[in-house]
Amino acid sequence: xxxxxxxxxxxxxxxxxxxxxxxxxxxxxxxxxxxxxxxxxxxxxxxxxxxxxxxxxxxxxxxxxxxxxxxxxxxxxxxxxxxxxxxxxxxxxxxxxxxxxxxxxxxxxxxxxxxxxxxxxxxxxxxxxxxxxxxxxxxxxxxxxxxxxxxxxxxxxxxxxxxxxxxxxxxxxxxxxxxxxxxxxxxxxxxxxxxxxxxxxxxxxxxxxxxxxxxxxxxxxxxxxxxxxxxxxxxxxxxxxxxxxxxxxxxxxxxxxxxxxxxxxxxxxxxxxxxxxxxxxxxxxxxxxxxxxxxxxxxxxxxxxxxxxxxxxxxxxxxxxxxxxxxxxxxxxxxxxxxxxxxxxxxxxxxxxxxxxxxxxxxxxxxxxxxxxxxxxxxxxxxxxxxxxxxxxxxxxxxxxxxxxxxxxxxxxxxxxxxxxxxxxxxxxxxx
Amino acid sequence: xxxxxxxxxxxxxxxxxxxxxxxxxxxxxxxxxxxxxxxxxxxxxxxxxxxxxxxxxxxxxxxxxxxxxxxxxxxxxxxxxxxxxxxxxxxxxxxxxxxxxxxxxxxxxxxxxxxxxxxxxxxxxxxxxxxxxxxxxxxxxxxxxxxxxxxxxxxxxxxxxxxxxxxxxxxxxxxxxxxxxxxxxxxxxxxxxxxxxxxxxxxxxxxxxxxxxxxxxxxxxxxxxxxxxxxxxxxxxxxxxxxxxxxxxxxxxxxxxxxxxxxxxxxxxxxxxxxxxxxxxxxxxxxxxxxxxxxxxxxxxx
Numbered sequence: 001x002x003x004x005x006x007x008x009x010x011x012x013x014x015x016x017x018x019x020x021x022x023x024x025x026x027x028x029x030x031x032x033x034x035x036x037x038x039x040x041x042x043x044x045x046x047x048x049x050x051x052x053x054x055x056x057x058x059x060x061x062x063x064x065x066x067x068x069x070x071x072x073x074x075x076x077x078x079x080x081x082x083x084x085x086x087x088x089x090x091x092x093x094x095x096x097x098x099x100x101x102x103x104x105x106x107x108x109x110x111x112x113x114x115x116x117x118x119x120x121x122x123x124x125x126x127x128x129x130x131x132x133x134x135x136x137x138x139x140x141x142x143x144x145x146x147x148x149x150x151x152x153x154x155x156x157x158x159x160x161x162x163x164x165x166x167x168x169x170x171x172x173x174x175x176x177x178x179x180x181x182x183x184x185x186x187x188x189x190x191x192x193x194x195x196x197x198x199x200x201x202x203x204x205x206x207x208x209x210x211x212x213x214x215x216x217x218x219x220x221x222x223x224x225x226x227x228x229x230x231x232x233x234x235x236x237x238x239x240x241x242x243x244x245x246x247x248x249x250x251x252x253x254x255x256x257x258x259x260x261x262x263x264x265x266x267x268x269x270x271x272x273x274x275x276x277x278x279x280x281x282x283x284x285x286x287x288x289x290x291x292x293x294x295x296x297x298x299x300x301x302x303x304x305x306x307x308x309x310x311x312x313x314x315x316x317x318x319x320x321x322x323x324x325x326x327x328x329x330x331x332x333x334x335x336x337x338x339x340x341x342x343x344x345x346x347x348x349x350x351x352x353x354x355x356x357x358x359x360x361x362x363x364x365x366x367x368x369x370x371x372x373x374x375x376x377x378x379x380x381x382x383x384x385x386x387x388x389x390x391x392x393x394x395x396x397x398x399x400x401x402x403x404x405x406x407x408x409x410x411x412x413x414x415x416x417x418x419x420x421x422x423x424x425x426x427x428x429x430x431x432x
Numbered sequence: 433x434x435x436x437x438x439x440x441x442x443x444x445x446x447x448x449x450x451x452x453x454x455x456x457x458x459x460x461x462x463x464x465x466x467x468x469x470x471x472x473x474x475x476x477x478x479x480x481x482x483x484x485x486x487x488x489x490x491x492x493x494x495x496x497x498x499x500x501x502x503x504x505x506x507x508x509x510x511x512x513x514x515x516x517x518x519x520x521x522x523x524x525x526x527x528x529x530x531x532x533x534x535x536x537x538x539x540x541x542x543x544x545x546x547x548x549x550x551x552x553x554x555x556x557x558x559x560x561x562x563x564x565x566x567x568x569x570x571x572x573x574x575x576x577x578x579x580x581x582x583x584x585x586x587x588x589x590x591x592x593x594x595x596x597x598x599x600x601x602x603x604x605x606x607x608x609x610x611x612x613x614x615x616x617x618x619x620x621x622x623x624x625x626x627x628x629x630x631x632x633x634x635x636x637x638x639x640x641x642x643x644x645x646x647x648x649x650x651x652x653x654x655x656x657x658x659x660x661x662x663x664x665x666x667x668x669x670x671x672x673x674x675x676x677x678x679x680x681x682x683x684x685x686x687x688x689x690x691x692x693x694x695x696x697x698x699x700x701x702x703x704x705x706x707x708x709x710x711x712x713x714x715x716x717x718x719x720x721x722x723x724x725x726x727x728x729x730x731x732x733x734x
Binding site for chain 1: 490491493494496497498501507515518521522523524570573581582584586595615672673676
């Protein structure tokens with residue numbers, strides 16, 4: 001029996017993931033991945049609304065990357081209206097994005113991925129034996145949360161910022177508080193990296209383009225940078241929709257996204273592969289000792305890449321905040337609506353998030369399009385599942401191992417429905 | 433520690449009234465709620481742990497993350513109850529019946545509806561948390577817009593989506609307790625859960641956001657000409673948005689005694705367009721706001 005798989009274009013988060021697998025004579029005949037999350041039609045709902053509402057509403061797409069949608073929509077709307085945010089505003093947004101990166105990676109690494117590798121059903125079940133690890137996770141999550149809360153007013157769906165600037169400004173005391181938290185988070189971040197470098201990852205090599213933003217100097221991409229592929233190509237953000245095309249597959253409502261008909265990969269691993277120069281010497285040495293080198297084409301190394309980013313962003317955030325020890329000064333927001341189209345391309349925890357809006361001269365949204373990283377990674381995930389499945393079948397693995405390993409692979413990508421893959425339903429059809 | 437912060441305590445440590453915690457909870461279930469509470473109270477006295485399940489329908493997972501991010505409160509809560517299902521972070525989830533099920537997300541398709549019905553059957557008390565489960569949140573706005581147009585803006589073809597009208601859980605199954613907010617405050621969630629564990633009536637507030645805003649001594653944003661929905665929105669959030677200088681967006685739905693006509697007139701006098709006001713009112717709790725408008729004979733024109 002074949003089941004219809006649906007993955008919603010926008011929600012692309014938890015919900016129940018489905019994988020349909022068809023095997024005949026030890027060969028994979030079919031491998032289709034999707035989710036049954038209901039359609040929410042965000043891009044249609046923002047049409048006709050004033051520009052600021054676009055920020056507030058699209059944030060609701062995702063709880064774990066609300067800051068991502070916040071920064072992408074702001075960037076797109078400001079681009080459309082020719083607004084240049086002040087340097088302080090940009091720094092504040094960057095710090096918020098770092099906060100989210102820290103909490104998202106910590107949540108994914110410890111709560112969604114680690115139990116797979118240690119043989120537990122959940123992080124809660126690990127709490128007895130791995131008390132310190134869970135405490136590290138919670139410390140990191142709290143640090144990220146506090147950063148978002150201090151700048152955004154709330155931990156989820158931040159409200160402190162809008163097109164053109166911010167509505168409130170952290171004072172010296174709050175900055176001091178965050179600096180103290182970050183200092184505390186440094187050791188847990190390094191321990192996280194050591195822990196994830198000590199795990200054994202299955203070997204799997206997938207040859208496909210890795211795309212991410214590119215930063216010069218010793219930094220890693222966040223809200224700015226050129227869209228770059230590891231094949232050496234660069235892409236203009238305003239032509240994103242031309243390069244990366246959406247299509248609907250026969251079995252799925254998902255708008256799979258491809259480049260010239262081929263899958264590509266986004267996320268922490270491509271970010272590091274394309275910005276290896278940003279890897280601090282001490283982190284590079286740690287990776288070398290563990291026998292993991294970048295660039296890497298093993299999708300499981302996305303987990304290590306996230307752990308590396310965790311350390312990097314805790315350090316970087318300390319630097320950024322240290323430059324604002326005296327607090328942030330109040331700035332007025334001045335925006336004059338004007339007609340135009342704008343794009344916002346940012347790196348969120350799971351890869352490149354793309355927002356585009358067209359607005360009329362009164363500042364009302366007339367068109368919106370959003371491409372989330374999970375949507376763009378979906379085809380890559382599906383192909384990797386197929387390849388890995390064949391690899392496992394050739395090695396003579398049983399059904400139980402296969403299901404477990406495929407779940408592990410899907411979770412390594414940290415898709416926005418990674419949570420639901422704990423619920424993975426595998427439709428198993430085998431013809432002898 | 434932030435004001436409104438509550439720590440989980442055993443019954444003997446808990447004062448009769450927590451002066452700072454306001455919890456908005458609507459009891460919509462037909463069976464007398466206090467009988468269910470009495471059962472929980474009896475269990476608590478016998479020292480029997482409650483079984484709890486946490487599930488999500490279509491939504492952003494933000495409410496479940498709020499539960500997870502609460503750190504100390506979560507771990508203290510875990511010592512008080514048996515969380516036997518939480519598919520968001522657990523691989524093994526109990527498939528039998530629960531004393532309490534906590535549900536986030538709205539009903540947006542057939543699967544959601546069936547899931548909500550199944551979960552209702554499997555629990556004594558169903559607690560809906562978050563704007564999606566309680567009010568339908570942003571997706572429910574679609575009910576008041578040109579539906580095909582909204583859908584076509586996203587999908588060229590929509591018949592395979594199995595899509596239903598975006599609705600809150602209570603439109604499909606009886607719900608015992610509702611905690612609105614996008615997302616609800618973690619203190620609020622844990623305060624209510626503690627109340628349930630102890631078998632106490634959950635602490636309820638009917639006050640609008642303005643009451644909490646004044647407590648926090650925030651300069652009135654309405655007076656500054658911003659379209660703040662504080663006066664007509666149910667409180668319990670500790671006015672976090674207004675404290676961050678951003679007007680209230682009404683994510684907790686209409687307050688029980690909100691005077692909508694007067695409020696709309698006020699915003700119109702401020703120079704806000706009627707159409708924008710209407711859309712703003714219907715962003716997070718479109719269906720509840722529509723009912724409130726009809727009950728108050730408010731002329732709707734969008």
